[in-house]
Amino acid sequence: MDITFQTIMPIPLASIQHQKDSIWGNDFVLTQGKKILLNASSGKGKSTFTNLILGLRKDYDGKLLYNKQDTSQFTSDEWTSIRQKDIAVVFQDLQLFPSLTVKENLQLKSNLTGTFNDNELLEMLKTLEIEDKWNQPCGLLSMGQQQRVAIIRALSQPFKWLILDEPFSHLDEENTQRSLKLINERCDQLQAGFVLTSLGDSHQFNYDQELKL
Amino acid sequence: MLNKLLFRNQERKQLNIAIVGSLLGITFLITSIHYLIKVNEFGKGADVLGPNTIIVQKKVSNLNTLNIAKTDFSIVEIEAIQKEKFVLDVKPVVSNNFNVSFETADPLVPRFRSDVFIQTVDPSFLDVKSDKWHWKEEDEYVPIILPRDFLVMLNTFMSASGIPQVSDDLAKQIKFRFTLSNDSGKEWVDARIIGFTNEVASILVPETFMTFGNQKYGDETEAKITQIMISSKENGFGLVEEMVKTKHLESKSSQMIVGRLKSMVGTLILVVLGISILAVFLSGLVLIQYAQLLMSRNAYEVRTLLRIGYPAKQLIRSFFVYFLKIFGWITLLGFGMFFVFKLFLDSMFEDGGLYIDKGITMISILALVLAYTVFAIASFVNAKKGVYKQF
Numbered sequence: 103m104d105i106t107f108q109t110i111m112p113i114p115l116a117s118i119q120h121q122k123d124s125i126w127g128n129d130f131v132l133t134q135g136k137k138i139l140l141n142a143s144s145g146k147g148k149s150t151f152t153n154l155i156l157g158l159r160k161d162y163d164g165k166l167l168y169n170k171q172d173t174s175q176f177t178s179d180e181w182t183s184i185r186q187k188d189i190a191v192v193f194q195d196l197q198l199f200p201s202l203t204v205k206e207n208l209q210l211k212s213n214l215t216g217t218f219n220d221n222e223l224l225e226m227l228k229t230l231e232i233e234d235k236w237n238q239p240c241g242l243l244s245m246g247q248q249q250r251v252a253i254i255r256a257l258s259q260p261f262k263w264l265i266l267d268e269p270f271s272h273l274d275e276e277n278t279q280r281s282l283k284l285i286n287e288r289c290d291q292l293q294a295g296f297v298l299t300s301l302g303d304s305h306q307f308n309y310d311q312e313l314k315l
Numbered sequence: 316m317l318n319k320l321l322f323r324n325q326e327r328k329q330l331n332i333a334i335v336g337s338l339l340g341i342t343f344l345i346t347s348i349h350y351l352i353k354v355n356e357f358g359k360g361a362d363v364l365g366p367n368t369i370i371v372q373k374k375v376s377n378l379n380t381l382n383i384a385k386t387d388f389s390i391v392e393i394e395a396i397q398k399e400k401f402v403l404d405v406k407p408v409v410s411n412n413f414n415v416s417f418e419t420a421d422p423l424v425p426r427f428r429s430d431v432f433i434q435t436v437d438p439s440f441l442d443v444k445s446d447k448w449h450w451k452e453e454d455e456y457v458p459i460i461l462p463r464d465f466l467v468m469l470n471t472f473m474s475a476s477g478i479p480q481v482s483d484d485l486a487k488q489i490k491f492r493f494t495l496s497n498d499s500g501k502e503w504v505d506a507r508i509i510g511f512t513n514e515v516a517s518i519l520v521p522e523t524f525m526t527f528g529n530q531k532y533g534d535e536t537e538a539k540i541t542q543i544m545i546s547s548k549e550n551g552f553g554l555v556e557e558m559v560k561t562k563h564l565e566s567k568s569s570q571m572i573v574g575r576l577k578s579m580v581g582t583l584i585l586v587v588l589g590i591s592i593l594a595v596f597l598s599g600l601v602l603i604q605y606a607q608l609l610m611s612r613n614a615y616e617v618r619t620l621l622r623i624g625y626p627a628k629q630l631i632r633s634f635f636v637y638f639l640k641i642f643g644w645i646t647l648l649g650f651g652m653f654f655v656f657k658l659f660l661d662s663m664f665e666d667g668g669l670y671i672d673k674g675i676t677m678i679s680i681l682a683l684v685l686a687y688t689v690f691a692i693a694s695f696v697n698a699k700k701g702v703y704k705q706f
Contacts, residue, residue, distance in 0.1 A: 156622065158622065178627055178703070178706055179626070181706075182621075182624060182625070182626045182627065185621075185622065185623065185624035186624035187624075191622070191623075193622075197619045197622065197623075199320055199616065199619065201320075201323060202316075202319075202320060206316055206319075209316065210316055210317070210320070210620075210623075211623050211624075213316075214623075214624055214625065215624075255623070259624065
């Protein structure tokens with residue numbers, strides 16, 4: 103699924119002076135399978151980009167196309183289908199359910215599409231070294247641990263694009279690399295692409311494309 | 316798991332208050348509808364005269380005896396009564412203008428004969444099927460409605476003759492015969508009882524039979540209308556009673572008492588019904604408001620679930636089914652409480668000598684189904700609105 107931006111300008115960002123090569127106000131295409139870094143300083147619209155792609159914000163000028171289809175015409179059912187099968191997200195504020203355990207948070211997502219069983223989920227937790235948190239409520243985990251749970255939750259569905267909104271902000275380098283490796287493997291497995299938004303750090307990954315805001 | 320997440324943030328106290336309010340409302344609703352119907356049905360079947368109907372005549376005073384005042388009704392007087400807004404219908408009661416006697420004509424029953432007075436009333440006042448209430452000359456028998464006092468008298472006679480007394484049903488099987496006569500001739504016509512009345516003192520016959528008798532054996536003087544039948548609109552019996560007093564008319568007191576009681580009790584129950592509907596509406600509103608509160612408390616959960624791909628319809632269904640279950644339990648419990656109330660109230664009525672039919676009225680059940688349906692629709696609309704607000 104190719105995502106096309108046609109001179110998109112979020113209304114709250116219209117008053118800000120953007121660079122010539124900024125994605126805001128220009129035409130560009132996110133080609134499926136590409137691994138993209140979206141670098142920008144705070145307040146330039148990284149989260150706006152995530153929300154816009156997921157259909158959570160409609161306050162923009164220009165056109166957003168998925169496989170040449172205008173998303174402004176999508177129904178709520180179509181957006182639900184996209185969120186289930188086409189686009190996975192790690193939100194900047196994670197959006198986990200603090201009262202539910204790690205297991206329940208992951209099952210809630212995975213069971214929706216029947217993607218992983220408990221063993222497979224546990225295996226991913228093990229890869230990110232938090233398998234011992236399986237039965238702990240998410241609200242009791244550190245931010246770094248919660249970030250890893252949120253990453254695994256995002257991977258627990260079929261997708262063509264994975265949008266990661268500053269997913270490693272609370273992780274040390276070692277855990278960042280582990281997480282990035284897991285994300286890359288899952289994307290390769292699904293022949294999917296990802297967009298990783300960052301405050302400037304590329305996390306030593308070899309991206310196919312770098313975008314600016 | 317979805318339910319665990321969505322229904323964890325609950326204000327139990329508020330929910331319990333809403334449940335108790337709805338439960339009481341539903342219980343009173345079904346109870347009042349049930350007894351409103353039962354009160355209106357009270358006395359039906361025991362008498363062939365339709366409900367809320369009385370027969371009135373003018374009060375006889377010394378002036379009538381001296382022939383100064385009239386005891387018959389003019390067409391103008393009847394029309395004036397008909398125009399009253401609480402009056403459903405007014406029709407004259409036509410009497411015989413010829414000699415008629417009534418006797419048993421059945422080999423199984425001893426002969427009993429008496430000169431009688433027959434009358435006819437408009438069929439719309441009678442609680443009998445129209446196909447039974449007609450007569451023409453070639454018919455085998457004329458259908459009649461017998462005063463219950465007449466049956467008591469017949470049974471007294473049977474008892475004195477050493478013959479078993481007859482029930483209402485058995486009396487309907489006995490053959491009777493009218494003898495119509497005047498100075499120049501005589502004729503016999505078979506008759507069969509099709510119903511009984513407590514309210515009319517004469518034997519009631521179809522209008523065609525009366526016309527036949529009056530034309531063939533009548534004394535050619537114009538029949539005077541000395542009695543009229545008045546039927547009131549629902550719960551308007553008190554006003555008819557007031558009019559009867561004002562116009563110096565009179566009726567059998569039993570008719571007045573039953574009508575007055577039905578009118579009073581019916582009005583009281585209507586008030587209770589109104590309060591019950593209000594209670595159901597308000598408690599339903601509190602439940603809906605509670606559902607809104609629950610959804611706003613879980614706004615984060617709903618929003619996040621939608622963002623991670625949960626279909627809005629699935630979340631709407633979760634909220635909808637949850638409140639359907641709650642109201643379903645309320646409805647069932649309300650019905651159970653009504654049943655207990657009913658047992659208690661029925662036995663109270665019985666102790667007071669009022670035998671009300673104990674069956675459960677279909678309309679009460681329909682009222683429950685209606686209340687449940689209205690709540691279900693309101694719940695669904697509310698859940699849909701609440702979920703899509705977070706989309």
